[in-house]
Amino acid sequence: MSGSSRAEIESTVEDLIEDVGSWPGVTTGEHRFGGTEWRVGPREIGHVHAWGMLDVAYLRALRDVLIEEDQTGVHHLLNDSGWTTLYIEEPGDYDHARWLVRLSYLYHVNILKKTPAGAEEFAAVDVESELEALNPTESVRAAFERRRPGKAGEPEK
Template structure:
């Protein structure tokens, strides 16, 4: 359902609130079909929220966004899909190591990745991916590079 909506109805994200309503429906469907995924998302949120200078909020296209110093680390849609942006080089390295990591469901030719969280092991790997982004931002901050 998610891929169908993003592929054929993606234009609706321009309508204010539509993406948030869709994500709310995703959450309801996920609670009934894969209730454990909500628990995995909650555990990831607890972990990331404990990191220095991080916060969580609602992503503009729905889901839970993780930010470091006001810069997005990644976001998880309510069906357990983690989206993150890396450089294209790092994306290729990650995808070469783990076949579960895919090109982003919309921005395929960029550094964005998508990763479905379906199991507890996936949740652990999601934290690892978020840690990579977090450490990259912290390193940039320490060296005075812009956090872009």
């Protein structure tokens, strides 16, 4: 662990909770194993514990690419799932933690927008431009879009 104090980490976590909770369609609540979870509709996109453990939900293929690129780690318990774990160890980890949760948010919003209720609820969320702003690698983008890298517009098999 870095030289950051527990109070600094807790403050960073609180800032993240507040930020993510302000995104369109996100609800926050108590997570069943402690901490605070974020949901988009019925989907949990992630949760964070006060001591800095951040768990984020992805499609398995996207999770695998993020781990391969060392963006995050295998979930601390569910290592064969789409879940990942990142430890926020200092305030400087905030931006990357937010990036990971935002990627999950955009992925889940993109899926929900394919339903009539989701299309209406998330009409103001421009997934493509927001994904572009995250500046993902081609491999992350391909997994997000469910296609093979380098084959734009072709679904992943």
